[in-house]
Amino acid sequence: MRASITTSLFTALLLGFSVSALAQDSVALRVNGVPIPQAHIDFIVAQLKERGTPDSPELRAKIREDLIIKNLLLQEANKTAVSQDPAVQTELALSQQNIVLKGFVRDYQKTNPITDEKLQNEYERIKSTLQRTQYLARHILLKTEKEAQAVLAALKQGKKFESLAKQSADPGSKDKGGELGWAAAGDFVPEFAQALLALKKGQTTTAPVQTQYGFHIIRVDDTRNLPPPSLETIKDELRQELEALQLDQFVKSLRARAVVQ
Structure with missing residues (x-):
């Protein structure tokens, strides 16, 4: 404060x-x-x-x-003479410039507002990219690669994934057959997410996946596509992005016309 x-x-x-x-x-x-x-x-x-x-x-x-x-x-x-110190004078001048620039940007955005029509057009343009795929996955976490390879061998012999999950080092999922619940790939650490994206429904990783937590055996039980968020829920964020883009384009146009010697 x-x-x-x-x-x-x-x-x-x-x-x-x-x-x-x-x-x-x-x-x-x-x-x-x-x-x-x-x-x-x-x-x-x-x-x-x-x-x-x-x-x-x-x-x-x-x-x-x-x-x-x-x-x-x-x-x-x-x-004292501190106000005449060159460093103080420089800092003061730069601070004044920043304040004026902040005011200018505020006024520029007021006189060049992002209209509802622009927001709607941008939303329609990016809507398809806002869809998210969620995965219903299971995993078995082992401390060593040797243990993970042993679990893979047991799976190949017909042992049930859910039963083998009881030896998982993940206390949150071991008693649920390794189930992690519905989640997007981005909700996991990068190595886990990359392996998840490579799997189709019903598939299991053919090799242990190493992360900072240990070695994972991963299976995807199901996938689903979530609809994109409504314009209303992302309106403020989208407006800020468009304002920043508009200002950036304005700055670039100024720079292109500037005579710098």
Whole structure:
């Protein structure tokens, strides 16, 4: 919380609010006679609300106290030549640039909004890629490759997978015949997922699959395709992606026209 408030305060100071232009009743408090505008407090509250921190009297009291401490330190800093330090000047200039750029991006997105039509078109374009295949798989986890090979040999001799699963090192599935429940390949570690993707319904791996957990014998009992999520459920995420893409294209167009010497 302290870091967030301090960051917002620093941002507010860099924005350079005009204190002298404020009416007397817009001053929230004075520190050694130096006015702190109510606008500073409101700005920080708004910044924190955007990050999920609700407004409250306790929050405002905390911001008020941080502003007092910050301004006391600034008053001491102004008694020195620290503000003329080249490194401080450079950092201040870069920070100001970043704040202006952030404001520009915000305004650019407002004047170039991603419409519902654009969202719908993009959703239709990628909808087929959003479908997920789930696998109903079983596995037997062994600590050594030798043990895994022995289980494979037993399977070839006609032993039931479910019975052999009782010797699995996975306590969560050994008493369920090794069943892992419905899951997408991406829900497993990469080596396991790769083996799963190579299997068809009813097939078992012909060799042990090594992962960080040990050696697996895997069988796929069934597969199913899940429908893609609705546009409504991914609307915000999709909008952000399109906004980023649009901004990237704008930046590239600026770069292409720029004269750099």
